[in-house]
Amino acid sequence: MKTHIGIWIFILCSSLASFAQNDPAAQQLLDQVSKKYDAYQTLQSDFNFSAKQPNGEMYTDQGTLFLNKKQSQYRIQLKNQELISDGKTTYSILKDDKEVQIADADNGSSSIGPNNLFTFYKSGFKYVSSDDERVGGELLRVVELSPLDTKNNYFKIKLRVNKNRHIHDVLIFDKSGARYTYTIKTLYVNNSISPSNFSFNKANYPNYELVDLR
Numbered sequence: 001m002k003t004h005i006g007i008w009i010f011i012l013c014s015s016l017a018s019f020a021q022n023d024p025a026a027q028q029l030l031d032q033v034s035k036k037y038d039a040y041q042t043l044q045s046d047f048n049f050s051a052k053q054p055n056g057e058m059y060t061d062q063g064t065l066f067l068n069k070k071q072s073q074y075r076i077q078l079k080n081q082e083l084i085s086d087g088k089t090t091y092s093i094l095k096d097d098k099e100v101q102i103a104d105a106d107n108g109s110s111s112i113g114p115n116n117l118f119t120f121y122k123s124g125f126k127y128v129s130s131d132d133e134r135v136g137g138e139l140l141r142v143v144e145l146s147p148l149d150t151k152n153n154y155f156k157i158k159l160r161v162n163k164n165r166h167i168h169d170v171l172i173f174d175k176s177g178a179r180y181t182y183t184i185k186t187l188y189v190n191n192s193i194s195p196s197n198f199s200f201n202k203a204n205y206p207n208y209e210l211v212d213l214r
Contacts, residue, residue, distance in 0.1 A: 023127055023128045023129055025129045026127045026128055026129040026143045027127070029129070029141055029143060029161060029165075030121055030122070030127065030143060032165045033161055033165050033166070033167065034122055035165075036164075036165050036166060040069065040189040040190055041068070041069055041070055041190055042066075042067060042068050042069070042189065042190055042191060042192070042193050043065070043066075043067040043069070043187070043188070043189050043190075044064070044065065044066050044067070044186075044187075044188040044189075044191065044193065045064070045065045045067075045184055045185075045186060045187050045188070046062070046063070046064050046184075046185045046186040047062070047063055047064075047065065047182055047183060047184050047185055048060065048061075048062055048181075048182070048183040048185060049061045049062070049063060049078075049180070049181070049182055049183075050180070050181045050183075051178060051179070051180050051181075052178065052179045052180075053177075053178050054176060054177035054178060061078055061079055062078075062079070063076060063077055063078040063079075064076070064077045065077075066193055066197045066198070068193060068198060071086075071087045071198070072085070072087040072105065073085055073086055073087045073198035074198070075197045075198055079095075080094070080095045080096050081093060081094055081095060082095075084198065084199070084200050085105050085198065086105075086198050086199055086200070087105060087198070088104070088105055089102060089103070089104065089105055089200075089214075090102070090103050090104070090105045090106075091200040093205060093208070098205075098207060098208045098209060099208060099209045099211060100200075100202075100205060100208050100209070100210050100211065101211045101213055102210060102211065102212045102213060102214060103213045103214060104214050121143075121145055121157070121159060124147060124148055124149065125145040125146060125147055125148060125157070126145070126146050126148060127143050127144065127145045127146070128143070128144055129141075129142070129143055129144075130142040130143065130144050130158075133160065135160075135168070138162060138163070138168075139163070140160040140161060140162055140168050141160070141161045141162075142158065142159070142160050142161075143158075143159045143161070144156060144157070144158050144159075145157045145158075145159060153174060153175050153176070154172050154173055154174050154175065155173055155174075155175055156172075156173040157170060157171065157172050157173070158170070158171040158173070166184070166187060167184055168183070168184060169181060169182060169183040169184065170182045
């Protein structure tokens with residue numbers, strides 16, 4: 001589990017280069033998606049995660065994301081792991097290891113994290129439109145993105161967008177041959193979220209070792 005969420009955070013926290021504009025249709029679609037998400041102050045989303053390794057081994061999980069954009073706060077809940085950020089400090093809770101890793105929150109302009117989960121594609125990529133795809137009865141627009149920084153351990157991201165200009169799923173192509181998919185199942189925006197979701201309470205994790213990485 002640590003490996004999977006670590007890959008996610010690595011991808012989200014990669015340094016970004018300049019914005020490459022090489023497909024007007026793709027740019028227009030991404031601009032529309034960005035406009036949607038930029039208008040949201042709070043967000044709650046249930047998502048599915050799947051990983052397929054080069055040897056065919058599969059792993060699946062489900063999670064929930066809570067986001068308070070104004071305060072740069074978030075919480076990601078997974079079966080065996082949680083990530084909590086109060087905007088200043090990030091707590092990575094590893095349930096199997098009974099360990100909490102504490103680090104400074106990264107809110108710098110040169111990197112992105114869960115606060116930008118739904119808009120990570122706005123810079124640092126070249127992109128091209130692909131053929132629409134149908135999932136069930138829904139027709140999805142497709143954009144394929146390649147990172148400008150070739151040092152990243154992934155070489156392509158496939159982004160599928162629904163008719164409401166919300167992200168349906170994100171497929172990450174790792175250079176190792178692994179494939180990681182995040183599918184957005186539900187999306188609730190601009191609702192009131194309790195501040196307790198974004199604060200770490202040690203009493204909720206008795207017998208956990210605290211590892212301060214600051």
